[in-house]
Amino acid sequence: MAEAEALNILGLRQALLAIERGECTALDIIEACFDRIEAREPEVGAWQLRLSREAYLQQYRQQQAAYEASPLKGLPVGIKDIIDTAAMPTEMGSSIHTGRQPVDDASCVAMLHDAGAITLGKTVTTEFAYFKPGKTANPRDLTRTPGGSSSGSAAAVADGMVPIALGSQTAASVIRPAAYCGAVGFVASRGELSLRGVQPLAQSLDSLGLFARRVEDIQLLHALLLRQAQPLSFEAEIKPRRIALCPGQRIGESSAEMNDALNQLAERLQAAGVDCVQVAEDGLLEQMVEHHQRIMAYEVARNLAYESRFPDQLSEPLSQLIDSGLGLEHRHYLDSLLAAQSGCEQLWSQLGEVDAILAPAAPSVAPLGQGKTGAPHMSRPWQAMGLPVITVPGMQDDAGLPLGVQLIGRARNDALLLQQALWLESLIAAR
């Protein structure tokens, strides 16, 4: 039987298996999660709002038979506070929306509830999923940023408070906090998962994000959110034949320790028989960073029309983003959209038979301090191209801080990317 004190760090599938085998009950795991939250939340600050233990247990017991018969057994999920929930406010990290109570659950939330998950609470987001941080600290080192914008979801999952959480990514809002906190973070291909009820920031960039501690749990969530008939069926790992390495410098600033980590991983990939090639040194990805910024500024300025009425309640970086978006000419925005599309075609055409791209998930370990969430450039190119991406944790620096890498797949081949990430996860864990 799993030890009581370790139940909160089981992965979702591990927990379901332990329940199925009678090694523990769902209530044991729920209690262990609340124990962890009560011990750690004062320091970590992952939650914007959450159910009390009593309220959670009451909800569970009222429908215990239904939860016991459900795929997810009444286990808890954290929901980023940019995603609408009918039972709790959604404040988007902004005082403009204090106490804002949506009337509906987002479709992704409804699907998880239908599968038997219970929303334990809303996790901290930066202001409108942009730059201004909330109260969350990095659970691996409380003096560092957890990254953003899905700060609370990444921290809560990495710290063992919940097995799974939802987030969203427009720039680097899932991949980076997952890297900094040491969690698995997955961003679906653009258009792949329903965003109904997820507050939009930039329609050409937004994508749903999933957090877990193991890749197999992302596979399960992904299947549930596609309403697949057999979400619990197992998709086996696939070893990639050829990987394109993307050194951080191809995109922008990258720390020496991150460069070393990627090189070490490349050696291990080759030792495992994976053919490794390099992404061309042609400036393409740096251009994509610029195009991403332009698309984001233009679209945010239109989506946040209502919030523009309250300039005193917008942070300086967000005001600047909106102003720069309003100042952009439509034809320059259009140029960037077209450049992102043709850049994507050019990239994959150069890479040929490559299965996936491997790159740093962030420029370094999580920076010290909590005034900023770290630089987002490592994610901008793939997000501009609408590709599926996953942060695979497990690498670390000499001090033991997480150094996340990201695996990038072909558009709309999310399931295949997850199967390859499952293999990469094993490789990293096997050292």
Place this chain on the structure above:
Amino acid sequence: MAEAEALNILGLRQALLAIERGECTALDIIEACFDRIEAREPEVGAWQLRLSREAYLQQYRQQQAAYEASPLKGLPVGIKDIIDTAAMPTEMGSSIHTGRQPVDDASCVAMLHDAGAITLGKTVTTEFAYFKPGKTANPRDLTRTPGGSSSGSAAAVADGMVPIALGSQTAASVIRPAAYCGAVGFVASRGELSLRGVQPLAQSLDSLGLFARRVEDIQLLHALLLRQAQPLSFEAEIKPRRIALCPGQRIGESSAEMNDALNQLAERLQAAGVDCVQVAEDGLLEQMVEHHQRIMAYEVARNLAYESRFPDQLSEPLSQLIDSGLGLEHRHYLDSLLAAQSGCEQLWSQLGEVDAILAPAAPSVAPLGQGKTGAPHMSRPWQAMGLPVITVPGMQDDAGLPLGVQLIGRARNDALLLQQALWLESLIAAR
């Protein structure tokens, strides 16, 4: 001065000009709109919910100075009841959401309010913007369908109840009701206008729609919704050099009277010096109809996850759509997405230097009866391709019923399409 009884049928720009010239006041126009609504609404049934005359005037007078200084002067707009509004429920044409009160205005609504428009009411939509009709009749012939899903917006504008209205299109939900009722209906390029707060149906197909009685008013709305610095600046008409004619039969069933109308219009285009070519007879657009249906079914089944809990409150056609979407394999959905993209490239590459495509906006005049909203196939190909489209009214059959044609532009060239539609509108009016 404009005559009192005609004020309700002025276009939006015409009304603004009449106010500026002192020929009438905004209040005169508002009163004329309410006179028309009170006379006609019992028969037309365009409104799901609306302000009383007294409530509207109270809102206007409370901020009269601000409205007088605003671009839109406090004039009324109708909002399709699939678009969230903070001051009135948004019920999406479904008993599942009776009395559902959103907490926010959609961004498009907020932008119109910022420009000085007042939401007069919510216009009738079919169930979740799909097939099941609401109570609206065709104002041009009350025994016929107004089309759908933006039934109320099209009818209210065509009948002179409001100068402008918002809608949305996933299949044919703007272009077809505009054609049946004799209004201008515009569908923006996919991704071009913010859909924040517009309830999604299918993310790869949804687009915002605008209704007016004159193309110049669509230009004004379009500029406002892009937060352009000078929305009232005039964009002059542009005569196309070359138009591709798309006979209805290239897409599917098309009535003899519609075919005749398109042929007559082609003759007038050629007489006006426009080079006319024909869309190739290669089956491409019929294939696009199929791909559109498949994409829609797949995505609707995920977006309406919450509503799937209430099978007894879903219409038979919607239940069937969801079931067929749940039964679709992901790879077949993906095939259709790719086919829509490559079909779009193939089409424009065949057409070469063509400025726009001209096609029937619907297979015929509005069908008799109100149990169905007419066939949507004339819109499916362009919607699958994400193109901007506008219904230009003015043609009619021998009985005087509207026969709408649609002008289809290149993706993301919405402003240019509107300038060409302005020219086409003059040509049709000049007979």
